[in-house]
Amino acid sequence: LLAGGHFNSGEVAQAEALYERALGEGAPPDAFEDLGVIRWRRGRHDEALALYGRAEGVSVPDTEITLKLAARLRDRMGDAHRDKGDGATARDMWRDSVSLWDRYIHEGTSGLGDDRMDAVAMADVERAKLFHDLGETGAALDAIRHAIETAPERGPTYVHSVALLATEGHVAEATDACHRGLAQASITDYYKVYCALWVYDLVRR
Numbered sequence: 001l002l003a004g005g006h007f008n009s010g011e012v013a014q015a016e017a018l019y020e021r022a023l024g025e026g027a028p029p030d031a032f033e034d035l036g037v038i039r040w041r042r043g044r045h046d047e048a049l050a051l052y053g054r055a056e057g058v059s060v061p062d063t064e065i066t067l068k069l070a071a072r073l074r075d076r077m078g079d080a081h082r083d084k085g086d087g088a089t090a091r092d093m094w095r096d097s098v099s100l101w102d103r104y105i106h107e108g109t110s111g112l113g114d115d116r117m118d119a120v121a122m123a124d125v126e127r128a129k130l131f132h133d134l135g136e137t138g139a140a141l142d143a144i145r146h147a148i149e150t151a152p153e154r155g156p157t158y159v160h161s162v163a164l165l166a167t168e169g170h171v172a173e174a175t176d177a178c179h180r181g182l183a184q185a186s187i188t189d190y191y192k193v194y195c196a197l198w199v200y201d202l203v204r205r
Contacts, residue, residue, distance in 0.1 A: 071100035121151035
């Protein structure tokens with residue numbers, strides 16, 4: 001928990017030291033994953049991949065958490081392989097991640113009750129990112145549309161969708177997603193301003 005706090009606040013060196021110490025004490029998979037992200041950001045891709053592999057080997061007695069973790073790890077493995085110059089393996093990892101997010105939607109969210117639609121929307125945004133990595137633009141846009149329609153009152157969906165669409169240069173789609181978010185009374189002003197700034201920057205390019 002302490003290492004995660006340092007990591008999230010940008011104190012990477014402190015987080016790294018705490019994670020390394022924790023790994024010998026029966027650490028949860030998140031600790032391996034977070035340390036792997038640190039290694040990846042520093043260009044130590046093989047070390048990152050080894051840590052992601054160790055995270056995959058930790059048993060988690062919860063289907064929802066297991067599938068979400070597995071999907072996330074395969075996505076991260078794809079990024080590491082891409083940055084190593086192994087595009088073919090990266091694509092295999094990303095496709096595995098898409099399949100795992102599909103399983104998460106159909107199997108992992110079934111017991112979440114009122115939170116299920118938010119979880120499905122989150123997974124769809126992750127699928128959209130992966131489809132863009134795979135060069136499947138149509139599938140990415142479909143996933144974003146489905147995410148927004150599934151949970152129209154979920155603020156993070158608009159934030160991550162608009163950011164992705166703007167980054168990829170989809171002016172019309174980013175603008176539409178932003179307008180839909182602005183029309184939702186439940187979306188906070190912070191999220192609305194964030195989305196609007198992304199679109200403003202995009203149309204000025």
